[in-house]
Amino acid sequence: MTAFRKLTVGLAGLAACAITAPVSAADDAQFDGTITLGAAISLTGKYSTNGGHTKNGYDMAVDRINSMGGVEVGDKTYKLEVTYYDDESTPARGAQLAERLIQQDGVKFVLGPYSSGMTKAIAPVTEQYGVPMVEANGASRSLFTQGYEYLFAVLSTSEQYLASAVQLRAELAEKDGMDPSEMTIAGVFENDPFSQDIRAGVIADAEEHGMELVVDDKLPPEINDMSSTLIKVKAKSPDMMVVSGHSKGAALAIRQMSEMRVDVPMLAMTHCDSAQIIQKFGDKAEYTLCASQWAPSLTYSDDYFGSASDFAADFEARYDYAPPYQSAESAAAVLVYKDAFERAGSLDKKAVRDALQATDLMTFYGPVNFDDTGKNTAKPMVLYQVQDGEYKVVAPTEYASAEVRYPMPKWSER
Structure with missing residues (x-):
């Protein structure tokens, strides 16, 4: 049987990825001070370069939110973490891992993979289980003609x-x-x-x-x-x-x-x-x-990263290269989740999904406002x-x- 590599990062601003054992669905850390986001992304294979950029954006946003007090849901405060699996740039593996995250690891909120093809493979799985997916790197317009109710994309669509x-x-x-x-x-x-x-x-x-x-x-x-x-x-x-x-x-x-x-x-x-x-x-x-999708010279800003140019400077200081837009939009996806959790006032999947649908948020990456299909119609x-x-x-x-x-x-x- 093929081994699955699982990485969980984000707590206490961890700089390195830790190899962990699978988490039981019954052991729900989301209600014990931690909200776990799941992500199957391309750490190997043909999409590995952009998969790495995606992961860097997710990690940077998680660490920034945690360092600024975490996420306030009702009267409780939570830290964020991300459980990663390597989808090997293979759609079938991505779908398999999405199901593993939901069914075995108990993840209730998913961050998208890299590429439209990988997102198309995962979206039916998250939809089947009523699990929200905020994605930043699947721009294919056909993703938003399927009637998905739990898929939301912060980026402009491919056409x-x-x-x-x-x-x-x-x-x-x-x-x-x-x-x-x-x-x-x-x-x-x-x-x-x-x-x-x-x-x-x-x-x-x-x-x-x-x-x-x-x-x-x-x-x-x-x-x-x-x-x-x-x-x-x-x-x-x-x-x-x-x-x-x-x-x-x-x-x-x-x-x-x-x-x-x-x-x-x-x-x-x-x-x-x-x-x-x-x-x-x-x-x-x-x-x-x-x-x-984005450039550091744009005039967008938010309370977490400051301006687009501030994000670029912080990213380069951390990773030693200028941020491609894939990293910027990935960081924005985490900010969108944080905003939705707090407005929902609950970690109920449906409540968070409804809060995502009502998103009206300005970020360093640009404005985010989803239409009925889950597309962000606010950002050029x-x-x-x-x-x-x-x-x-x-x-x-x-x-x-x-x-x-x-x-x-x-x-x-x-």
Whole structure:
């Protein structure tokens, strides 16, 4: 039988993960001074990089809340902890572990995994048992068409990810005296639920402006090479290229475009920061446009982390790297749970679920307000650009901290 690795962290600001024995459902620590949140996340496998970012965000928020007095529910005060299992980036394992958390460990409140595919595997389990799940890293719009009543997402959904990039391409065309309908797009999308939802959003946004997708390629989940797609891009000379393939796809695109000298006026991608394109590729990453759920330069703030820039500084001091948005949104998910517990005045699952539905909260990550499907409809996406080795917000205009640099110079001119 495959062994399950269980990690429980958060009490007393533990800096290291402790290996623990399984907890009986009858031994309910939630009513003995501790609220236990359960999470099956990717500590190994293809999503392990972003799984690590997710865990770091959860841990940082748990420790911050505990250090500031914990959670007040009625006349009692509780500390938070998180019980983790490694889902190995495998949906079937994620569903199995979600059931283990609920049925064997007695967890009544779940934090989401990393990725839409993993969230889709777990959501039916939490729904079956009436266990709330606040998730921060499953953006697929199809998650919110299933009628789930116990699923809540703090992030913007996937069809919005590259909308600002298409809009920016239209605005720049008009600035150059051209009609946006003259613009062409090359699209490269991993064949997974998240990236295919992004593709649907790009197609809808392109159609709105009359733009044509001259390359529309699906790449396998194990993305190791996109050279054949890049040959097509060279041949079609599109006005913009968009890429969605998680952190592995982002890194691969930068590396192979530089090696093959593929020139495009605009390049927009997802997962730039989690792929660490600046750190790994230096000047080769310059001019890349990056879809983001969050940026440290935004003016959001709360009582726990202060401003977005305060969170970024604290995160970097703790983990020795700048926070990707996956960590920021994960920390926000814990803040949402804390707020719901206190407003519910109870640790009853249904009462907490109802409190989550009524959430109207400002965090360092942005506003959180869930619609009837569990989507956060209050927070917009942003688009930043790599400029002189830093991420600068360039769209939407009202959130911009810098002017977009356009067009990307040809590789022969760099």
